[in-house]
Amino acid sequence: xxxxxxxxxxxxxxxxxxxxxxxxxxxxxxxxxxxxxxxxxxxxxxxxxxxxxxxxxxxxxxxxxxxxxxxxxxxxxxxxxxxxxxxxxxxxxxxxxxxxxxxxxxxxxxxxxxxxxxxxxxxxxxxxxxxxxxxxxxxxxxxxxxxxxxxxxxxxxxxxxxxxxxxxxxxxxxxxxxxxxxxxxxxxxxxxxxxxxxxxxxxxxxxxxxxxxxxxxxxxxxxxxxxxxxxxxxxxxxxxxxxxxxxxxxxxxxxxxxxxxxxxxxxxxxxxxxxxxxxxxxxxxxxxxxxxxxxxxxxxxxxxxxxxxxxxxxxxxxxxxxxxxxxxxxxxxxxxxxxxxxxxxxxxxxxxxxxxxxxxxxxxxxxxxxxxxxxxxxxxxxxxxxxxxxxxxxxxxxxxxxxxxxxxxxxxxxxxxxxxxxxxxxxxxxxxxxxxxxxxxxxxxxxxxxxxxxxxxxxxxxxxxxxxxx
Amino acid sequence: xxxxxxxxxxxxxxxxxxxxxxxxxxxxxxxxxxxxxxxxxxxxxxxxxxxxxxxxxxxxxxxxxxxxxxxxxxxxxxxxxxxxxxxxxxxxxxxxxxxxxxxxxxxxxxxxxxxxxxxxxxxxxxxxxxxxxxxxxxxxxxxxxxxxxxxxxxxxxxxxxxxxxxxxxxxxxxxxxxxxxxxxxxxxxxxxxxxxxxxxxxxxxxxxxxxxxxxxxxxxxxxxxxxxxxxxxxxxxxxxxxxxxxxxxxxxxxxxxxxxxxxxxxxxxxxxxxxxxxxxxxxxxxxxxxxxxxxxxxxxxxxxxxxxxxxxxxxxxxxxxxxxxxxxxxxxxxxxxxxxxxxxxxxxxxxxxxxxxxxxxxxxxxxxxxxxxxxxxxxxxxxxxxxxxxxxxxxxxxxxxxxxxxxxxxxxxxxxxxxxxxxxxxxxxxxxxxxxxxxxxxxxxxxxxxxxxxxxxxxxxxxxxxxxxx
Numbered sequence: 001x002x003x004x005x006x007x008x009x010x011x012x013x014x015x016x017x018x019x020x021x022x023x024x025x026x027x028x029x030x031x032x033x034x035x036x037x038x039x040x041x042x043x044x045x046x047x048x049x050x051x052x053x054x055x056x057x058x059x060x061x062x063x064x065x066x067x068x069x070x071x072x073x074x075x076x077x078x079x080x081x082x083x084x085x086x087x088x089x090x091x092x093x094x095x096x097x098x099x100x101x102x103x104x105x106x107x108x109x110x111x112x113x114x115x116x117x118x119x120x121x122x123x124x125x126x127x128x129x130x131x132x133x134x135x136x137x138x139x140x141x142x143x144x145x146x147x148x149x150x151x152x153x154x155x156x157x158x159x160x161x162x163x164x165x166x167x168x169x170x171x172x173x174x175x176x177x178x179x180x181x182x183x184x185x186x187x188x189x190x191x192x193x194x195x196x197x198x199x200x201x202x203x204x205x206x207x208x209x210x211x212x213x214x215x216x217x218x219x220x221x222x223x224x225x226x227x228x229x230x231x232x233x234x235x236x237x238x239x240x241x242x243x244x245x246x247x248x249x250x251x252x253x254x255x256x257x258x259x260x261x262x263x264x265x266x267x268x269x270x271x272x273x274x275x276x277x278x279x280x281x282x283x284x285x286x287x288x289x290x291x292x293x294x295x296x297x298x299x300x301x302x303x304x305x306x307x308x309x310x311x312x313x314x315x316x317x318x319x320x321x322x323x324x325x326x327x328x329x330x331x332x333x334x335x336x337x338x339x340x341x342x343x344x345x346x347x348x349x350x351x352x353x354x355x356x357x358x359x360x361x362x363x364x365x366x367x368x369x370x371x372x373x374x375x376x377x378x379x380x381x382x383x384x385x386x387x388x389x390x391x392x393x394x395x396x397x398x399x400x401x402x403x404x405x406x407x408x409x410x411x412x413x414x415x416x417x418x419x420x421x422x423x424x425x426x427x428x429x430x431x432x433x434x435x436x437x438x439x440x441x442x443x444x445x446x447x448x449x450x451x452x453x454x455x456x457x458x459x460x461x462x463x464x465x466x467x468x469x470x
Numbered sequence: 471x472x473x474x475x476x477x478x479x480x481x482x483x484x485x486x487x488x489x490x491x492x493x494x495x496x497x498x499x500x501x502x503x504x505x506x507x508x509x510x511x512x513x514x515x516x517x518x519x520x521x522x523x524x525x526x527x528x529x530x531x532x533x534x535x536x537x538x539x540x541x542x543x544x545x546x547x548x549x550x551x552x553x554x555x556x557x558x559x560x561x562x563x564x565x566x567x568x569x570x571x572x573x574x575x576x577x578x579x580x581x582x583x584x585x586x587x588x589x590x591x592x593x594x595x596x597x598x599x600x601x602x603x604x605x606x607x608x609x610x611x612x613x614x615x616x617x618x619x620x621x622x623x624x625x626x627x628x629x630x631x632x633x634x635x636x637x638x639x640x641x642x643x644x645x646x647x648x649x650x651x652x653x654x655x656x657x658x659x660x661x662x663x664x665x666x667x668x669x670x671x672x673x674x675x676x677x678x679x680x681x682x683x684x685x686x687x688x689x690x691x692x693x694x695x696x697x698x699x700x701x702x703x704x705x706x707x708x709x710x711x712x713x714x715x716x717x718x719x720x721x722x723x724x725x726x727x728x729x730x731x732x733x734x735x736x737x738x739x740x741x742x743x744x745x746x747x748x749x750x751x752x753x754x755x756x757x758x759x760x761x762x763x764x765x766x767x768x769x770x771x772x773x774x775x776x777x778x779x780x781x782x783x784x785x786x787x788x789x790x791x792x793x794x795x796x797x798x799x800x801x802x803x804x805x806x807x808x809x810x811x812x813x814x815x816x817x818x819x820x821x822x823x824x825x826x827x828x829x830x831x832x833x834x835x836x837x838x839x840x841x842x843x844x845x846x847x848x849x850x851x852x853x854x855x856x857x858x859x860x861x862x863x864x865x866x867x868x869x870x871x872x873x874x875x876x877x878x879x880x881x882x883x884x885x886x887x888x889x890x891x892x893x894x895x896x897x898x899x900x901x902x903x904x905x906x907x908x909x910x911x912x913x914x915x916x917x918x919x920x921x922x923x924x925x926x927x928x929x930x931x932x933x934x935x936x937x938x939x940x
Contacts, residue, residue, distance in 0.1 A: 012712075013719070014838055060719040068839055180685065189682040192723060194664065211681050212659040215650065248748060249483075249530040251741040253662060253723060270740060271721040278718060281751065282833070289829035290822065297834070297842055301852035305860075308826050308853065312861055315822045319815040320868065326814065327872075330807035337800035340810035344796065344817070344924065345789040352760065352785045356778050359759035363752070364767070368484055369538055371491075372767055382771035383778065390775075391782055398790065402797075454814065 013064040016057055020065050023050045024073050051080040059084045063091035066100070070298045075103055085112035090120055095296035097127055110135050118144060119164050119272065122151035159243050160236030162276060163257045163266035166190035169197045170223060172206055177219035179209070192269035194253035198227045203263045205256055207231055233258050234268060240276055247273045287443040290315070318451040322347075325455045329462035332470055338403050339465050342412055345395060347457030350419035353384060354449045357427025362441045365431060377428050384424035385417070392416030407469050415461035419453065422460070426452040483534040486527055490535050493520045494543050521550040529554045533561035536570070540768045545573055555582035560590055565766035567597055580605050588614060589634050589742065592621035629713050630706030632746060633727045633736035636660035639667045640693060642676055647689035649679070662739035664723035668697045673733045675726055677701055703728050704738060710746055717743045757913040760785075788921040792817075795925045799932035802940055808873050809935050812882055815865060817927030820889035823854060824919045827897025832911045835901060847898050854894035855887070862886030877939050885931035889923065892930070896922040 027046045054062060054077060062081060066074050066088070078100055081088060089097055089112060101109065109128065113121050113136050125133050133152075140148055147165040154160025168189060170179055179196065183189070195208040207229040217226050232246050234257045246252065247270055257266040286294060290311025295304055326333075326343070333339050357380050364370045396413030400406055430448050431441035497516045524532060524547060532551060536544050536558070548570055551558060559567055559582060571579065579598065583591050583606050595603050603622075610618055617635040624630025638659060640649050649666065653659070665678040677699040687696050702716050704727045716722065717740055727736040756764060760781025765774055796803075796813070803809050827850050834840045866883030870876055900918050901911035 014841075017841070058720060064837075068841060070845075183685045184688065186686045188686055191721070192664075193682055194662075194723070211685065212663055215653045215681065215685075216656045216658055218654065248744060250528060251661070251744075253664070253740070270723070274718060274721075274744070285833065286829065289826045291826055291829065294833075295830060297839065297846055297849070299849075301849060301856055304849060304853040305856040308823070309857055309860070311826070312819060312822055312857055316815070316819055316861055316865065319818045320865075322818075323811045323815050326811040327808075330811060333810045334804060334807040337804040337810075338797075340803045340807075340813075341793045341796040341800060343810075344814060344928075345786070345793050347814070348789045348792075348920075348924070349782060349786055352782055353778070356759045356761055356781070359755065359761065360765060363755065363764075367534075369767065371484075371487065371538060372540075375540075376767055379767070379769075379771060379774060383774040386771055386775040387779055387782055390779070391786055395786065395790075450818075454818070458814075 013061050017065050059087035060091045062088045067096045086116040093294045095294045106132050118147035118151040157240050159234045159238040162272050163268050165266045167267045169199045172198045172224045176217050197256045205258050205264045244277050322454040325458045332466045346415045346461045347454045350423040350453035350457045351450050353420050354423030354427035354453045358431050358445050361431045380424040384420040388417035388420035411464045418460050419457045422456045423453050483531045486531050487535050529557035530561045532558045537566045556586040563764045565764045576602050588617035588621040627710050629704045629708045632742050633738050635736045637737045639669045642668045642694040646687050667726050675728050675734045714747050792924040795928045802936045816885045816931045817924045820893040820923035820927045821920050823890050824893030824897035824923045828901050828915050831901045850894040854890040858887035858890035881934045888930050889927045892926045893923050
């Protein structure tokens, strides 16, 4: 006899959200209608129903529901979450996590983190007050405390900050039968365990025995004969990014982490790597648009403006400088106002073309494919020259047709071509310079690039016009 | 006795590339120096050494090396790859794959695909000539052919096109001992098998038995007592994107795929999902900059220009229209050339602010969090008003200070505020409209957004100036 498969899991997070919202709406209606004497038992019933619903959800779904509730109802729902509070805190976005933590007492936070692994607590720690982190450390037993302190000691973005100390290791000098018996002593294996790590008497890593191999091997066979000595192993100081590359490249489910002496200390499971990659990509996408952090939909306008203001201020500064470039040529513009109408085209298309180049260079940097720098630059310049000649001619003809001025058309075409060449050079060197300076080239490139293509576009076009037209 | 762990795997792909490049350079030097009578045995020796090196590499590393070699040397190296050619074809980027396939005979391609799974062949199929796909289908045995045809019948972006037919299933009415015996009959389990799927006599999915559970359970216990009936299952028609969401949300290593009757037909492993997510993100990053496809570093300038031209042309059209908006006010500009210098600031900052809004909306769409549309819009407008008042005042003061013209400063401040409000509305509605029209909101939004913020920025600023200043 068996249950039908997966009713609850197949429902989408949106369905859960709607169900919760509906209960909350009924509660609101009840309160609005009842006045001070609202029938308390009915409201209690609704809240119990709400709690039952929320408790049946996966922590990831609870997180989704909380993210989509306004502050007051979010608080109410969060108070009803009694289990896996730590997991929910891990799942919600940073902005929403802050609103949840703001309402929690220190001891509530400590209690919520009790069931978390050391690497998970390390993940939350930057968002917690220092005293609370201290309380959490003290609430751990001796072994966990050592792990937690180790995890907290590695900087963000390293394997050490992500790794999981829950590993199953085995000696090479036993049989598969013994390994199977050993495993049966566990209540459960650490999540995403796909291999046992094989170690020598000093805990030095020798290799891995995939569970899949263990399962298909005759139990009499010795581990030493079937384990894989060639495994991709990581060090706690390795960059998380290069670890993620290795997971992708070699289709890993987990990888052992070893210390400088080659001793097994922890492992990195793919779920952790996936979470890391995803949150990094999200941060990058936000940072590209100049958002310092994710915004809670229900955050105040004031908080949002603060999140976005610095980027606008930075762009204002560069736009102001470009504007002064135009200011140099106000005399020319007063004589021929057509220049003012045409100049944004030259600047804008330069920005588009430079952005294409920088996107490819950022990608090549990420894939570590810039060993052929000179060749790449030559190709970018060639492509810009070809596109510049083509679209410059088109625009030159358009300018001539509009203003019946052959020289203006010629200046337009020449300025387009030159600015596209500037764009190729800027799109090529800016990301490389950012990388050399230790900045993320995917994030800051656009401001500088637009600055160069705008100000140079204005300068080239208005300069040529001043020389040849006036 | 044991080998040292993982020497080869720990070396980075760059190291492999350098080793290959060095051998190729030695061969070039030999040819250049020797003229027509170059010592053939030495060259043969070099090529054998090269082949040995390449054969020792993981297919993903071979792909990396090939991507970083110029066309002629890439061809030479590819001819030396004799094993896992299909896997290498799967790993290289689309642009490079085309160059490799261009040099292969039909029968070579068919041979290369012999060891691939149905889902992997389906992945390559769009890049192959139709006759070759037909040949590949005919070269399969009966069972594989059916799977391949099934895989080819599902459109890209669905679970059906990604799923793997290699599944291990088991009946619920046996003991764990019997399951273990059954598994030992396999030579190896399908890669990334983390669970056995439990089915009834009609192959209907009942649930999953994680290998981790099987390993810790007493062999006497019946499967029916320990398997998990609640599993996340997929259908072949499901969107690959929502499957990827589920993998991330529930930390899955693999998920069963069932047909409309609930029968187990295939499974989806996390490696496939990861590859899909990565290639989709890359395509999106490229498309955002207007690159239709990835570019081979060694592709011709002509091919690159063709790849980028359409985007530049589209932007040229929108820039041209914005330019005509400025053209309407040429009379005003001729009277007050300062307008030409200040107008790009209004347009540019509008673009930046609109981009911040649209980035958050695109993100909310991806996370399916736009159930609170009205609230979101109100917040965006509020944020824009606040930032607009602040930065508009700063710029208004700057304009007054520069040109000693109070009215000009006032017009500047008002235009900034208004254009930031326009930017909030455009950044809010454009991605939603793209989504409604079935387009990817992350890709096309920027052109339209810039068009709106540029042309409206010019119109508002120059219009206000014409009314109040002249």
